[in-house]
Amino acid sequence: MKYQAVIGLEMHCELKSNSKVFSRGKNSYSELPNSLVSEIDMAFPGTLPILNKKCVKDAIKMALVLNCEIPKFMMFDRKNYFYPDLPKGYQITQFTNPVGINGKIEIECGDKIIPVQIHDIHLEEDSASMDHLSDTSVIDYNRAGVPLLELVTEPCFHCAEEAVAFLEHMKSIYQYCNISEADTKKGQVRCDVNVSIRKPNSKELGTRVEMKNINSFGNVFEAINYEIKRQSELKDKGRYHEVEQETRRFDEETGTTIRMRNKADAIDYKYFVEPNIPKYQITDSWLEEIRKEIPRLRMERKHEYIKTYGLSSYDATILVKEKEISDYFEECVRLGIEAKEACNWINVQVIAYLNKNDIQIKDFYLTPEMLKYIIEQKNKGVISSKQAKEIFIQVLEEEKEPQNFISLENAQISDTLELEKIIDEIIGYSETQVEQYQSGKDRLFDYFVGQVMKNTKGKANPVMTKEILHRKLDN
């Protein structure tokens, strides 16, 4: 590659909570505009912020996950600017003393492990949302005051793949920690991306271009690649001076970036400490309490599955993609299902069913206990593999325990004496075939298996059938 790209990310993620970060307004999604609003969210005169402790806790949790330095006190600042979606005329955020600074984390990108440096992570409030109609703009204050965590990386990525791998990784951490759904489709994750290019091995950074408010990882990918291409082409043509330190936006339709404002127009946010929220102490014991709540995360689980259970990297990756599925797997193993068997069931049957019916595993009727029962019955030979799969579906469709579908009628014939009796009978009326088989026509073995299945309506235990047939015919 002719030039090396240097990329930094800002990831804004909406947090889950009952109420908003500085008010008792409800934090949830509603189709009805302005239905989840308190007087604080609309900045009515005389209202004051009330800090939501749960949000502080989640912010600290993320700072811990990212191995950040955490201050002794939680404090907030005002970021002042006028915009129609900002009811107070300032945003309460953290500037002087963010909840986490100087963090680091390793992520997987393809087969590589890359280190990521975190500049800081801070808690703030979201703005209202706006729709611009043809001749008017409308404001929905439902989103005003929704808790946001903003994570800022150092410029430590060198291609779009790395940047997106990081975003995916963080998304899974948010989900694993149950801090956010991190659903880009619901607008819960928004990214700012800054990109510059330089000659490989150069120590100096090039001119930094920022792209704001990109709402999907796919668009982040495209925006980065477009910007690298645009800057590289200008540099090739000797027109690198035309790359300005500026803010651009990504245009989804054309797949290009468009100038919004340059450095000279940069807003001075006139930050100062928010006087209405006293410093909030973060004690060591509270930190420890929060640390204990952090679940084992994706990478850790994946490595464990490969190492302890001998799963393939491919299978392990699928299992850990969602925490709930990984938890389901772990519960299966805890109940005594052999890990590889559990993995096969989950990665094939379970996930296919979830996808087909578009449901989440939390809404999945078949519990690990039920799965264990089905697998046990299969392994005991009470039912065949095929039957096990059929029963799996029946359980889900009828929402009844698997016991209901394993009856005398459909039970597999695994009784040696009974099978021997049937097989003897078949051998009795198949003299010609026995002779041919024994004189070397091996393919006829399948004929005998077929006869057993036919006579038992497919219920004969196939393994035992083969075993008995071999014993009786091969002598």
Place this chain on the structure above:
Amino acid sequence: MSFMNKSILELHESLKNGEVTSQELINESLKLSKEIAEKCNAFVTILEDVKPLEVTENLLSGIPYGVKDMYSTKNILTTGSSNTLKDYVPFFNATSIEHLMNAGAIMVNKTACDEFGMGGTGTTCHTGYVKNPWDTTRMCAGSSSGSAAAVASGVYPYALGTDTGDSIRKPAAYCGIVGYKPTYGMVSRYGVLPFASSLDTCGVLTRNVMDAAIVIDAMKGKDPKDMTSWDSSKIHLLDALKENKTPKKLCYIKELCDINLFEKKNDELSSHLNNFMEKIDLIRNSGIVVEEVSVDQNLLNAIASTYVIISCAEATSNMSNLTGISFGPRGDGENYNEIVKDHRTKGFSSLIKRRFIIGSYVLQRENQERYFKNAQRVRRLLVDTWKELFQKYDAVILPVGTGVAKPLEGSSDILTPDIMALEEHLQVGNFGGFPSITIPSGFIKGLPVGLNITGNCYEDENVLNIAFQIESLMDYKNQIAKEVK
């Protein structure tokens, strides 16, 4: 017979023994409100159809009072004396108003103030100048101008004020009444229109110290809606007045009280300081120790600019919600910027705009360190200096202002280099969040002057106890304004 010139305790007794009814008090108070509206232009709103309330054991029950138009009152116009909110009717009450409603107190009017409490003259209210009842060519000072004028005129025994620099305590002095600013956070600020959040304090104007204690006892309390409020349930101001624990020790600051140290002397200042020193003698004679201390003149001279920088910075941010978009009159314009600009250009008085510009300037990235951050440092130095005094003394006692109420003609709130520290020292009370009370201390040519007592945070009981003792040494308790001809 007139009742509204009486103290809260007297009124309570009269109500209890049936000498007068709550309705009669309301009628009298509303009648006086209309007279004082004529005379002093003290009100934004005089309520009509005020309902009497049951007289209970609560001392405030059934008694009328006034509210500075900075407090949100549900279903009642709340303007902050600003055109930006000239038709704003809140749908919720300030917490302290709720407390007074629960006590059975009866609001009869909303008083005019300097726009959003920003100003010390009472000349920037959207309803016009507020005039001093002792001499209507003079100001009440501000910003709680209407409340001071009304209480001094005997419209009711008390009216609520807010105090960011000296907005309760200076008008009290100019109007010959008591003005009490409790420790920061003792009374919830929820629902009170903000000026500078780190300095804003709710308080009261009364005609005697006991009434101030009674009212704040009812208003105070930790409020889950105000994170800066604190639990004062163990503080009982009224009970603390009569206690005579230890002999009190006060100090005054030489640099603010010695006429020989002033460059610009005049007769009024001399009389004012003489009067103060006479009162100090009186206090000493009563057994209270009063000592002279010295504070670096440079530090004192920095009070005014420190205050301007911090208060303007916070104000410019606090008032950024006033855009006329979701409340307030909608401005004209083609787009958001024009609409907001029009609203703010038409809505704010020129003084406020001037302060916004100062506030923005000192917060600008390139200026923050030099102005805003340095002001924070000086604030800390001043607070530390006062706290050091509180190590040795129960309170600091000082004269309020440089004399009597100033003429309205030619008044201005613009900071000039010759502003004297004596005019501005009460702002230290806000820097530190200290409890601070002004009581009347005499007259110069028929116009009242006051003195101020300021103590350490959370020591409101002690400060009021001292004020109560000193008040009893003088003859200015419960005085009603008599117009000076």
